[in-house]
Amino acid sequence: MSALRIYVPGDAAAVACGADDVALAFAAAARKRNVAIEMIRNGSRGMLWLEPMAEVATRRGRIAYGPVTPTDVDGVLEAMIADGGPHPLCIGVPDEHPFMQKQTRLTFARCGVVDPRSLDDYRAHGGYAGLARALEKTGEIVDVVTRSGLRGRGGAGFPTGIKWKTVAEAKADRKYIVCNADEGDSGTFADRMIMEGDPFVLIEGMTIAGIAVGATKGYIYVRSEYPHAIAVLNDALHMARRGGVLGGSVMGSSFAFDIEVRVGAGAYVCGEETALLDSLEGKRGVVRAKPPLPAHKGLFGRPTVINNVLSLAAVPLIMDKGAEFYRDFGIGRSRGTMPIQLAGNIKHGGLFEVAFGITLGELVDDIGGGTLSGRPVKAVQVGGPLGAYFPRALFDTPFDYEAFAARGGLIGHGGIVVFDDGVDMARQARFAMAFCAVESCGKCTPCRIGSTRGVETVDRIIAGIERAKNLDVLTDLCNTMKFGSLCALGGFTPYPVMSALTHFPEDFGAPTRLEAAE
Template sequence: MYRSNVLVCGGTGCTSSNSELIIQRLKEEIAAKGLEQEVNVIRTGCFGLCALGPIMIVYPEGAFYSMVKPDDVPEIVEEHLLKGRIVKRLLYQETVVENSNSVKSLNHTPFYEKQHRVALRNCGVINPEDIDEYIAVDGYQALGKVLTEMTPQDVIDVITKSGLRGRGGAGFPTGRKWLFAAQNQADQKYVCCNADEGDPGAFMDRSILEGDPHAVLEAMAIAGYAIGASQGYIYVRAEYPIAVKRLQIAIDQAREYGLLGKHIFDTDFNFDIELRLGAGAFVCGEETALMTSIEGKRGEPRPRPPFPALKGLFGKPTILNNVETYANVAQIILKGADWFASMGTEKSKGTKVFALGGKIKHTGLVEVPMGTTLREIVEEIGGGVPDGHTFKAAQTGGPSGGCIPASQMDVPIDYDNLIAIGSMMGSGGLIVMDDTTCMVDIAKFFLEFTVDESCGKCTPCRVGTRRLLEILNKITSGNGTLEDIDRLEELCNYLKENSLCALGQTAPNPVLSTLHYFRDEYIAHVTEKRCPAGACKALTNYYILEDKCKGCTLCARNCPVGAISGTVKKPHVIDTSKCIKCGACMEKCKFNAIVKR
């Protein structure tokens, strides 16, 4: 029995900031102090507060150390683990109790107190590479209950009654999807997991796979029992090496424990899972393209109907859910449909995980009940927009979603409300933008992504997205016309109605939502040849304010093209015909004398 447990984040974000070296140094220092029998070091998944990584939590005190460096380890071991004195300078400041050797609970800090962790319940809590730790927190109890106490229809009824909807984007009722597959008779059926998380800024599924892989395996086995399938596939992108490694470890451990394979829990139920690695094609997030890729073919969408529940993987009945959807299943079985349905809104039950990023103080993962407002997420949980700027918009749903303006910050976030205001839930990426963001440029950014990621199978998407991007490039370069804005809308509506799959059908959403809420910015680009946010280089110039310039010459000395002239202690001038708009002068100026207009 250890007196102290030291949990260190082993997610991708913290690993990239040397958390593996921190773990190594911890073990070395603990050994050097003779504390191996007293202190246990545990590599976990993501704690959620990614802005402060690498993160280390020491229990039982609950000391939350943030932005830890390898060189901090000897002090933590010497002072805290050996002498019992918490190192306050390394604590997450929201947990600090002045003049005390204790800390506040994380649940009473702004980032965590409004969260309700269901899908993320084990992330940052257990060692994801140890099946015994998952079992210790009720792991595989739901599978045992299903196989020994429930019929397949009972399982489907519970999932249906819970109101669980797909967390991958469309929000289709999970129970109904399982029912359709169960009703179709076949000699073989399949359960698939979509772990091909492709939205820019989204990392919810990756964090669940890295922090709690057994939750997905258990849920897939439950789904297999419910529909009569004996084989599962997890389609995960190869760019997630930590997730892939931990998934394979989890699969091997589950097989060793008899929780995958033949006669699970001494019943007649057989179910196994294999991994399939994706090469990073965004279109493979679409269910039919994903299944085509698993089959070893080029990942292209297929026309529907027939739907996968009738004819999916290898032409057999198949269900496909994403990682976060599966992460809720075992808890619903154990705690009941009513428990899950008690959270959220009337038509959107449960919680939702968001990857909070962009112009926000606390980037990271948050899990909140459906119906939480954008204002609560941005201002209370995320800490607001930093550096004195103001909130302008939030992008949800990635390239398939839309932008929510400040005027809609108090709309409860759920599937139907987001669609009503021109956005969508998507997989859960939430990118915050401030007053320095150009909304036309944002629309162009997402169109560049979808143009690159279009599989090219259908003409509306292959050609239409390129035409949209050409018009946006024309507008942001100062050559657009009012007719181009009308043409944008017309082409967007054509793509939505005629593209083969959801990639093309939703590609216009960032354009349409920014046109709806920020049309004045498009008009300024066209009629005034001006970017109100100062973000579009072709429409922006740098100027030196005469009353603020001290003539220190720092700007001139750092200009790479010699576009700034002036004498010492006299106001300087920028030659806009020479300026390449690199921003070096503004960055170096100590007197805020340089502005973009």
């Protein structure tokens, strides 16, 4: 009889909930029963409220159980041995779970399914088909990516194909592909999940980018807060080199491309692309003025493609299935799918990849199941620390770059943080300013000084000192930061501040709308 194949995620979120202990418990329980098992530390499927979620391969496909604690393991193993038999924690076939059925998994198709440390498993699940196609028609890669409508998933939403075209057309002795994996926004973890659960898709995407624009070296800049992702990436890069898909001759072609992982050092601003480039060069992570664009003068002054993890990870599928396949998902100018991250005080938190156009309300209430605390949802922050707070009244906003912008917000990197009615929005506005003050790189005045003055002004408003005057000061200050800052840190900090003030004035000491009407 072949060994029982058991999956216990090695994803950091699963590990934080005890997956390592669960894996050890399975090994011990199997030894005790004298059952041969093969343990695979897969990524997470993204149903994070069910982590640690263990799975067993059966004749009916994979059967999942979760959330599993070490004390559950004996019983769960017994059910697993009975070909995925019943158990109170059994959730059946994971792909048939309602949370998964409502998704369109393109970028995350393999995440949680494959063994992230197996190149063979990646290939068996369609990996490297995109690169093979790209090598057949290297001159068309940029055009395919452009036609797919893919826009930068890091937050700015800039068309990826146009960026690549600029670098492809630039003349230089060296060019670089840089992956921005400095996923610092609270409420976001999609980059981390891909790096930990399906690292080869990122490596493949970067390799295709390198071939498209004529770059031979790539860097993945990962934040130091992600030690698991760094370890998986380094293992995967080693395997990719050994497997001939990275290095002097990519898949036997005349193209050379290699990738190195570089680790950040706890500076949020390094998620801004030009600060990231300075950091990669070994400098303080200070934002550069644009122009010149990184596509013209990027890393070490050379033409550089700098893209977010999710942008690059979308490319292999686009090359494999074609631009039209990807473009047919989504609405308006937001094409394809967005891996949305449901986070914070939410019942069913996790990774939800879906075509653009789903409403905020569907995401928070229907998919996410409301708050974990069971209390009413008061506000959701979309797009990280620089994203706006949305009240329930705006829950009909469709998830789309332009629709969010029209309502004074942004989708950013796709993180949604839910707050219940216990949240004090004046305190959140103060935090936004305080965070900006701590993380400002210091280069431009509106951000460096405006954020500190912002904290002081919010404090005065909360304390009721010359409230009307200070509200004017805060509004004016936000205006200056928004239009006068060099980058999104100072430029977007006004989003959470002004949205909190606009939608929740009662938290800033104003009479509630109801009282005011009386």
